[in-house]
Amino acid sequence: MGSLTPMAWIAMVMLGGAAGCLLRHLLYIFIKRQARTTWPLATLSVNITGSFVMGLLFGAHQADVIGDYANILLASGACGAYTTFSSFCADEVRLMRDGKRWVALSVLTLTIPGCIVMAGLGLALARYFFG
Numbered sequence: 001m002g003s004l005t006p007m008a009w010i011a012m013v014m015l016g017g018a019a020g021c022l023l024r025h026l027l028y029i030f031i032k033r034q035a036r037t038t039w040p041l042a043t044l045s046v047n048i049t050g051s052f053v054m055g056l057l058f059g060a061h062q063a064d065v066i067g068d069y070a071n072i073l074l075a076s077g078a079c080g081a082y083t084t085f086s087s088f089c090a091d092e093v094r095l096m097r098d099g100k101r102w103v104a105l106s107v108l109t110l111t112i113p114g115c116i117v118m119a120g121l122g123l124a125l126a127r128y129f130f131g
Contacts, residue, residue: 023078046084048118058122088111091107
């Protein structure tokens with residue numbers, strides 16, 4: 001928690017979480033309406049973009065570009081609520097149950113490595129720009 005009091009830490013996580021959750025829901029609805037597919041593109045999109053932003057924030061915090069409050073608000077709160085591992089898992093179960101094993105495998109294959117690569121890319125960009 002660094003210099004944060006426990007109550008400030010809790011408040012920052014809650015505020016960031018509310019914003020991240022709302023953003024995820026709005027983006028999810030937008031993508032579902034535009035894509036019109038049963039393939040879980042919305043879940044993949046929020047997890048990939050959230051991983052990238054988390055990498056950027058991690059690097060910015062390490063370089064002291066953002067402080068403890070911003071890191072807790074944006075990384076733990078907003079990105080934590082924005083990304084959705086539980087929806088990813090539910091999508092995988094639904095696809096397997098519906099007999100779409102190859103689709104489930106493609107989602108799995110894109111999500112796990114994709115999120116790791118995007119988090120690494122975000123971190124690398126933060127280190128490049130912030131030192």
